[in-house]
Amino acid sequence: DAGITQSPRHKVTETGTPVTLRCHQTENHRYMYWYRQDPGHGLRLIHYSYGVKDTDKGEVSDGYSVSRSKTEDFLLTLESATSSQTSVYFCAISSDRGLADTQYFGPGTRLTVL
Amino acid sequence: SQQGEEDPQALSIQEGENATMNCSYKTSINNLQWYRQNSGRGLVHLILIRSNEREKHSGRLRVTLDTSKKSSSLLITASRAADTASYFCATDDFSGNKLVFGAGTILRVKS
Numbered sequence: 691d692a693g694i695t696q697s698p699r700h701k702v703t704e705t706g707t708p709v710t711l712r713c714h715q716t717e718n719h720r721y722m723y724w725y726r727q728d729p730g731h732g733l734r735l736i737h738y739s740y741g742v743k744d745t746d747k748g749e750v751s752d753g754y755s756v757s758r759s760k761t762e763d764f765l766l767t768l769e770s771a772t773s774s775q776t777s778v779y780f781c782a783i784s785s786d787r788g789l790a791d792t793q794y795f796g797p798g799t800r801l802t803v804l
Numbered sequence: 805s806q807q808g809e810e811d812p813q814a815l816s817i818q819e820g821e822n823a824t825m826n827c828s829y830k831t832s833i834n835n836l837q838w839y840r841q842n843s844g845r846g847l848v849h850l851i852l853i854r855s856n857e858r859e860k861h862s863g864r865l866r867v868t869l870d871t872s873k874k875s876s877s878l879l880i881t882a883s884r885a886a887d888t889a890s891y892f893c894a895t896d897d898f899s900g901n902k903l904v905f906g907a908g909t910i911l912r913v914k915s
Contacts, residue, residue: 723902732892732905733892735902793849793894797846
């Protein structure tokens with residue numbers, strides 16, 4: 691898992707509470723991504739970052755926000771968690787060669803919203 | 805919406821047999837990638853093939869790309885039980901801004 695850690699690895703929370711997931715990399719890669727993985731959907735992009743303080747929306751960004759104040763950290767916040775956000779969340783990184791080049795994934799965070 | 809669609813959704817074979825998975829996509833691409841995911845783990849990059857390439861090899865993996873048919877195939881030769889995993893194709897959205905993943909093929913290799 692190429693110098694990428696995610697925390698927490700598992701979380702159970704209640705509907706309506708805010709939740710923050712953290713992705714930390716030691717590779718000094720420029721690009722970072724947050725995906726969610728659900729059965730039958732593969733991976734869907736939530737938000738991505740192309741530099742410190744530079745972020746953009748992905749395919750399923752509603753209900754999520756992100757922040758990147760340092761190269762190594764990319765935070766995903768569920769502002770008010772809903773049961774539909776129960777999922778496995780993956781962080782990924784890629785180098786300066788381009789946003790669509792090889793991505794390296796973290797181990798994932800399993801989030802359950804009750 | 806998914807750019808890549810894998811086929812079949814699931815595949816079960818005996819150890820030693822070859823496994824072939826297919827991916828179709830909808831729009832022009834710069835490159836296509838294949839990833840593997842073992843149960844409960846993150847995705848691992850297997851191979852990247854660029855739009856001007858037709859075939860690429862990496863160990864027991866062979867990937868082909870037919871841009872006229874907007875399709876790719878991943879062949880795993882002499883499969884092993886350790887190849888049991890889900891396999892995903894991913895394409896860029898031609899603007900190069902992001903990858904779009906398909907729903908994956910679940911491969912089971914029986915020993």
